[in-house]
Amino acid sequence: MLSGNVVEAQDLTKKFGDDIAVRSLNMQLPRGVIFGFVGPSGCGKTTTVRLLTGFYKPTSGILNVLGTPPADFSKSDREKIGYLTQQFVLYPNLTVWENLNFAASFYGVSLFRWGRLNKLLDFVELKGDKNKLARDLSGGMKRRLSLAATLVHKPELLFLDEPTAGIDPILRRKFWDYFKELQAEDHTLFITTQYVGEAAFCDLVGVMYKGRLLMIETPDGLRRKAYGGDVIGIRTNEDISSEHRHQLEGLPFVRGKVKIVSDQEVDVIVDDASIAVAVLLEWSQAQKLTVEMMEKKSPPFDDVFVRLIEMEIAND
Amino acid sequence: MTRIFKFLIRISSFLSKELTEIFRQPKLILTLVLGPFLIMFLFGLANPGQGRTLRTTFVVTDPNSFQKEIDAFTKSFSSSLVNYVIENDGELALKKLALNQTDMVIIIPDVPLETIQNNQQAEFLVYHNEIDPFQIGYINSVGRIYVDEINRQFLQSMVEQEQGDSASLQSNLEAAIIKTQTLRRAIPSGDVNTATQAADLEKDLTDLHGKLTTFRTLASGVLVRPFSAKISGLSDIQLTVIGFFAPAVIVLLLQHFSITFASLSIVxxxxxxxxxxxxxxxxxxFETLAGKYISYLFFEIILAGIITVLAVWLLKIPILGQLQDYALAVLVLLFTSLGVGFLISLISETDTQAVQYSMLLLLASIFFSGFFLDLRLMKEPITFLAWSLPATYGIRMLQDIILRGSSAPPMIFLGITLIGIVLFLIDWTLLRKKMESQYA
Structure with missing residues (x-):
């Protein structure tokens, strides 16, 4: 195993009867990154997390997490892992503080932990609610309490299964701020999400579809994969004719068809935006087109994801 | 009209939802319907429908002298009622009674006939070792029936003997009459031989007079009931019904609390x-289970303390035995009951199922633990069910400690401890499998 990788999987497969939940998954996850695991509901994200945490035993394939197959995890291996489940599983009749204390106990955290627990409650902004019963908390507060319980034993590697599911956009953003802070404290985060837009906050993104890991890329790389290159938007004062579009498509660094946004605006896919912009400006001048706007576009990840899935369906 | 339809539609939504949910749980329905029925059925099988077999020891100095009466008595009852042995050592018989090797000791008076002839009732001493008021009543009845039977036997033999005696008396009287007639004819001649006959006649008549005197002076009470019985228990404790049932109620409560709390925990x-x-x-x-055992034991011990204090103060139930014996018995009862509760929790799929199993166990405990029906009255196969319930052991232990003032019977204590340990091991294995089941 490479020393920098916290997760290494090779041909990892999990079957439930005849159903294949995870199919030949290959993955190498370096230490210290935020890894976003995106995909539609039921695509196998949670099953993969459960394989990585040792909850499920793989049907076949090789898997090492922190250098050890999860099925052989010792207690000390488990102490290095934090796991936030998809559902709120803590005790509704215990207070915030009592739940956190319970989590600290079953992870074997020293009894002198008062300061640690307070710091965590401060971190998730629940210090003022520590005497509230968990059943009286809002959905977002429950997720924050769960996150604090996951962090209580200072794990190296965090598996967070849809931590932002069902909470409002402002709180979602706050969660990603927490995750960035955790990354800065040398934690490695493995985060599953249905909100593909959250891929933008990750260092690496894995796209899962029907049990298959389609790719692992940086967010930019993902866009490039989806569109076949960088997208440059061009808006001119004059109409862009079909002749202009043919010329653009004939340029050597332009990939595929030019997308018409309006009579005076098109999107062009190029190999490398940083090089292509200068050439395109020259081409516009030569065509006597007055450029009002020319910039690299970042298509929303929702579109990126849809394109990737469409491509996958087309390949099938 | 539309509003009425909407009203009905809204009602029907729950109708279909509730019924669908209920029928989606066939195991629950089966438990609900068959569980109580099965318990009642087994209870019907367990109850013999007749009095309990009493292992009786007769103590008599000369076994041959009363063998006839004892045989007649035991034959007059069903053989299932009295299983008797004859001893001639009273102390040994009472020791056996204390050790629960016999249920009743009847000490037959040494010289009953002489006592009766002295115008006194011959008293049978009947001993038992019961604390259950119902069982004491039962033994009193059996004792009374026994003495009535002996009296009947005695009166019968007396009548038969007197009939025999009266026949010889009649012939004696006839002979005396003839002798008197002869004497009357011979006396004038002054014969010596006649004088001797007259002397014999005088003796016969004197004997007859003596017997008649004895018969006439016998008290009618002694004549009709020559024997009586004095029935007493080994212990001097006089228990009320509440007093007798208090230990059993404490056991059932503690068992039920433990099982209910534990059964909901893991599920x-x-x-x-x-x-x-x-x-x-x-x-x-192991850590999970041990943590749960300790926490529930802690809580249940507090609960047991409160219940005990209430029983002693409010119900005035004295604990005659040692307090440490009581505490130990309660601890082992709680430990084993928690084991049952966790087992239910591990095999149940829902809270409802766990509660249902707990209730069935309570019902089974009421019927089979000896609380409702004395264990000695149960038929053999059903007693296996009884001895699989912690309450059965708990009731025996607490009755002995609280009511008799003795310590818990060692085999009972050992039995419940063993069951508790086996349950812990089963629970541990099942929980381990549950925590690892996703590996399948």
Missing amino acids: RETRSGIMELFKVAPITA
Whole structure:
């Protein structure tokens, strides 16, 4: 195993009867990154997390997490892992503080932990609610309490299964701020999400579809994969004719068809935006087109994801 | 009209939803319907429908002298009622009674006929070792029936003997009459031989007079009931019904609390999903189970303390035995009951199912633990069911400690402890499998 990788999987497969939940998954996850695991509901994200945490035993394939197959995890291996489940599983009749204390106990955290627990409650902004019963908390507060319980034993590697599911956009953003802070404290985060837009906050993104890991890329790389290159938007004062579009498509660094946004605006896919912009400006001048706007576009990840899935369906 | 339809539609939504949910749980329905029925059926099988067999020891100095009466008595009852042996050592018989090797000791008076002839009732001493007021009543009845039977036997033999005696008396009287006639004819001649006959006649008539005197002076009470019985228990404790049932109620309450709390514990965690976290966390099934046992034991001990204080203060139930024996018996009862509760929790799929199993166990405990029906009255196969319930052991232990003032019977204590340990091991194995089941 490479020393920098916290997760290494090779041909990892999990079957439930005849159903294949995870199919030949290959993955190498370096230490210290935020890894976003995106995909539609039921695509196998949670099953993969459960394989990585040792909850499920793989049907076949090789898997090492922190250098050890999860099925052989010792207690000390488990102490290095934090796991936030998809559902709120803590005790509704215990207070915030009592739940956190319970989590600290079953992870074997020293009894002198008062300061640690307070710091965590401060971190998730629940210090003022520590005497509230968990059943009286809002959905977002429950997720924050769960996150604090996951962090209580200072794990190296965090598996967070849809931590932002069902909470409002402002709180979602706050969660990603927490995750960035955790990354800065040398934690490695493995985060599953249905909100593909959250891929933008990750260092690496894995796209899962029907049990298959389609790719692992940086967010930019993902866009490039989806569109076949960088997208440059061009808006001119004059109409862009079909002749202009043919010329653009004939340029050597332009990939595929030019997308018409309006009579005076098109999107062009190029190999490398940083090089292509200068050439395109020259081409516009030569065509006597007055450029009002020319910039690299970042298509929303929702579109990126849809394109990737469409491509996958087309390949099938 | 539309509003009425909407009203009905809204009602029907629950109708279909509730029924669908109920029928989706066939195991629950089966338990609900068949569980109580099965318990009642087994209870019907367990109850012999007749009095309890009493292992009776007759103590008599000369066994041959009363063998006839004892045989007649035991034959007059069903053989299942009295299983008797004859001893000539009263102390040994009472020791056996104390050790529960016999149920009743009847000490037959040494010289009953002489006592009766002295115008006194011959008293049978009947001993038992019961604390249950119903069983004491039963033994009193059996004792009275026994003495009535002996009296009947005695009167019969007396009548038969007197009939025999009266026949010889009649011939004696006839002979005396003839002798008197001869004497009357011979006396004038002054014969010596006649004088001797007259002397014999005088003796016969004197004997007859003596017997008649004895018969006439016998008290009618002694004549009709020559024997009586004095029935007493080995212990001097006089228990009320509440007093007798108090230990059993304490046991049933503690068992039920323990089982109910424990049965909901793991099933709730399985349902809530926290088991997923336990599996990933560095916590073992043993640590989880031990933690649960300790916490519930702590809580149940407090509860047991409160119940005991209430029983002693409010119900005025004295604990005659040692307090440490009582505490130990309660501890082992709670430990074993928690084992049953956790087992239910581990095999149940829902809270409802767990509660249902707990209630069935309470019902079974009421019927089979000796609370409702004395264990000695149960038929053999059903007693296996009885001895699989912690309450059966608990009731025996607490009755002995609280009511008799003795310590818990060692075999009973050992039995419940063993069951508790086996249950812990089963629970541990099942929990380990549950925490690892996702590996399948």
